[in-house]
């Protein structure tokens with residue numbers, strides 16, 4: 001399921017809200033079976049936090065659209081059969097000039113180049129689009145409605161991304177905390193185990209409490225009556241989940257001490273180096289899907305009703 005988190009967590013909900021009956025019938029079943037892996041082509045070299053600055057263009061040509069431009073940080077692009085694509089159909093109108101398409105990745109003119117991360121992995125990519133032909137029946141919603149559709153995708157993305165930081169090194173945030181407690185019990189420093197060190201226990205319990213609060217909020221989000229609006233809980237979940245993931249892995253580095261420098265492939269690395277890998281990967285969670293600063297702006301403006309930032 002994790003390999004198709006963009007398909008299940010973002011493409012399917014977007015299609016259920018905005019897709020045509022034909023798009024749903026054709027595209028949803030292979031998402032659910034993970035036969036079709038999806039990626040998200042939103043960000044561009046000049047359009048990240050200010051996503052509406054995107055420049056990839058789509059020009060109508062009979063029943064087709066001709067797409068030119070480039071996308072960056074495209075997670076899973078090297079596995080994906082389909083891309084959720086935002087393209088500019090009107091250069092004069094920043095927001096209403098964006099249209100949302102479904103782009104088959106095997107079409108001529110699509111080139112995927114993996115980006116190598118400092119972890120040694122290549123989870124995301126640059127995607128170049130050169131005269132790519134997309135039929136009009138793969139447009140989602142009306143021409144110029146792309147920003148509205150993208151907001152639906154981003155809202156569910158922030159829900160889907162909840163806890164991503166912690167699961168970078170374990171199956172669930174709670175399993176990761178249990179593993180770290182176990183490591184603290186096995187690690188001796190200054191004549192006692194780290195589990196007997198009150199400052200370490202305190203930090204472990206704080207991470208546990210925050211994770212439990214996050215899990216309770218996620219359960220609360222499923223009850224519409226107490227959700228308090230579609231943005232509120234998913235936004236908090238993404239913000240808190242990614243920051244808790246960082247906190248947990250920083251604590252892991254403290255507990256491991258000098259052993260934290262042993263990485264994947266080293267026979268002496270704790271958990272085969274997964275903590276060091278997870279530590280680096282948790283820094284992605286506070287950027288992807290909208291940075292923590294941007295989440296705080298949105299929470300301030302749209303949930304708390306504070307004045308808009310200039």
Ligand SMILES: Cc1cc2nc3c(=O)[nH]c(=O)nc-3n(C[C@H](O)[C@H](O)[C@H](O)COP(=O)(O)OP(=O)(O)OC[C@H]3O[C@@H](n4cnc5c(N)ncnc54)[C@H](O)[C@@H]3O)c2cc1C
Nearest residue numbers: 040041042043048049073074075284287288289290291293
């Ligand atoms: C692991 C990972 C996976 C990703 N996967 C995808 C993907 O699959 N598809 C995709 O389309 N994109 C993806 N992205 C891109 C991601 O959405 C962008 O990196 C993100 O939106 C930030 O944009 P940027 O990198 O251009 O940074 P910038 O927008 O240049 O921001 C730089 C800094 O300025 C701050 N900043 C910017 N604007 C404001 C503001 N108004 N107020 C306060 N602070 C501000 C930011 O918080 C940040 O600290 C991924 C990114 C990462 C790290």
